[in-house]
Amino acid sequence: MNWDVETLSRIQFAFTIMFHYIFPPFSIGLGLLLVIYESLYLITKKKIYETITRFWVKIFAANFSIGVASGIVMEFEFGTNWSAYSRFVGDIFGSPLAAEGIFAFFLESGFLAILLFGWNRVRPGMHLFATIMVAFGSMMSGFWIVVANSWQQTPVAYEIVEDFGIRRAVITDFWAMIFNPSAMIRFAHVIVGAWVQGAFLVLSVSAYYLLKGKNIEFAKRSFAIALGLAAMASLAQPILGHTHAQVVAEWQPAKLAAFEGLYETQTQAPLYLVGWTNPETRETKGIAIPGMLSFLAHGDIDAEVTGLDAFPEEDWPPVNGVFQSYHMMVALGMLFIGLTTLSLFFLWRGTLFKQTWLLKLYLPAVALPVLANQLGWISAERGRQPGSCRDSSGRARASPHR
Structure with a gap:
């Protein structure tokens, strides 16, 4: 370096x-x-x-x-x-x-x-x-x-x-x-992510008290209400993230291409669940859903998605770093949905606070939304370095930060 x-x-x-x-x-x-x-x-x-x-x-x-x-x-x-x-x-x-x-x-x-x-x-x-x-x-x-x-x-x-x-x-x-063009959807995405992080702090501390057998009523009520907020916010994030990705596809196509390791402009563009991308060989390997990126970005499985080949290589973001940070953020979001939904099920059954194994998961889980929010900002900021955006006429041009 x-x-x-x-x-x-x-x-x-x-x-x-x-x-x-x-x-x-x-x-x-x-x-x-x-x-x-x-x-x-x-x-x-x-x-x-x-x-x-x-x-x-x-x-x-x-x-x-x-x-x-x-x-x-x-x-x-x-x-x-x-x-x-x-x-x-x-x-x-x-x-x-x-x-x-x-x-x-x-x-x-x-x-x-x-x-x-x-x-x-x-x-x-x-x-x-x-x-x-x-x-x-x-x-x-x-x-x-x-x-x-x-x-x-x-x-x-x-x-x-x-x-x-x-x-x-x-x-x-x-x-x-x-x-x-990106302000309102990014604001919603950031705020809901903050709700998840704040709720998980309450969940973690409350779980600690429950496991220690201290301040039980305080911990149960704190936990239950925070769990409702965490579940609601976690479920909302994929919807907001999808809308945000559509804005990125329109205004920052180089960033979206880096998110998914898409080197060639193509129809039926795949969406990678996990993988590894190599900018030198221009290859991305992993588990992918064919056509899903086209559908999510444009609502049509046959829609064309702009790849990194549409931009000079010196204008590419650091592709693999952006690819990995973005996918880790998404994976953590899915984890939050699974964890909170499972917890709501046990709460509905009236057995949540008897599941000590689940409460123990919440103790370190407070760090995960912090990591997810950090990864989101890393993806956003590294994805625009140097990147490109589009003006109001849709033409690609360099961002003014350069």
């Missing part, structure tokens, strides 16, 4: 952002569960739900603090590691980041004080409202960050201008930039 400044900057930034991204999904997932637990407390007046809410609020606050601290480091690295890029697209990229601070972070952090210290100081309804605002603010933070990142994936509504000999990109339509 050539250890030049660019490579070292990439490694440092990758480490920073991957460490940071451990925490926001926990905040988003826990935030929604806090709303559910506290709402149940106000509706049923059962003290156990207040106990559950108070416990998870402490975990939420600790996680939120680390997320904020690590996020500040990431923001500074935009200027230290990618100063030229920041100057070039700062007018565009900086807009959603500024909106995140003004409209989301301040909302979340402002009501966080009431959430943490407002017990017995404000009315229960006001405290629930604060909890809702914190959860909403955490999701809106995710929205603005995804908007900024999605513009890099599918850049629209900008033009290149030159001032005093310096070229830079400027916004031509603010709302078109926000609602760029």
Whole structure:
């Protein structure tokens, strides 16, 4: 490996952002569960739900603090590691980041004080409202960050201008930039993934208490509600992922081709379940379903899917790395569906909490959604390096990050 400044900057930034991204999904997932637990407390007046809410609020606050601290480091690295890029697209990229601070972070952090210290100081309804605002603010933070990142994936509504000999990109339509072609589906995919991660944290801790025979009522109720959210979110992910893949097929065909190791443009393109791809020999070997990629991307088994041969080789993403990270993410998603569906079956039978083998699986399982979310971002970011996208007329062109 050539250890030049660019490579070292990439490694440092990758480490920073991957460490940071451990925490926001926990905040988003826990935030929604806090709303559910506290709402149940106000509706049923059962003290156990207040106990559950108070416990998870402490975990939420600790996680939120680390997320904020690590996020500040990431923001500074935009200027230290990618100063030229920041100057070039700062007018565009900086807009959603500024909106995140003004409209989301301040909302979340402002009501966080009431959430943490407002017990017995404000009315229960006001405290629930604060909890809702914190959860909403955490999701809106995710929205603005995804908007900024999605513009890099599918850049629209900008033009290149030159001032005093310096070229830079400027916004031509603010709302078109926000609602760029990939923003909404990527936001939904990210948020639902965060719900899975937050729910699995609750499932893991609750399973620990159940196995230890401590705080049984607390653990059972926490577990059951988190399981419902985890199952719902896990089942929704394949649908959202499918829609996202269709957007990638239209706007980032090189990325989709790398996802599936598709080197030749073809009809009845296969979908690989597992495999290994070799960019040097341009071969992909593994277990594949013939025609399924064509069907998923275009709704027609005979549809043509653009392969990597449509792009200069120097514009290819790192194919095997993207192929493997994408397929591992999908495999983990299927695992979450199987695990949560099986758990719901035992819950329906009334025997869930007697299945100690299943509860033991949940102890380390908290790490799996973290890994899945990390793999998703790796696939998205490496898939666009250098990659290509399409403009509004459908013509392939280089992404402005280059």
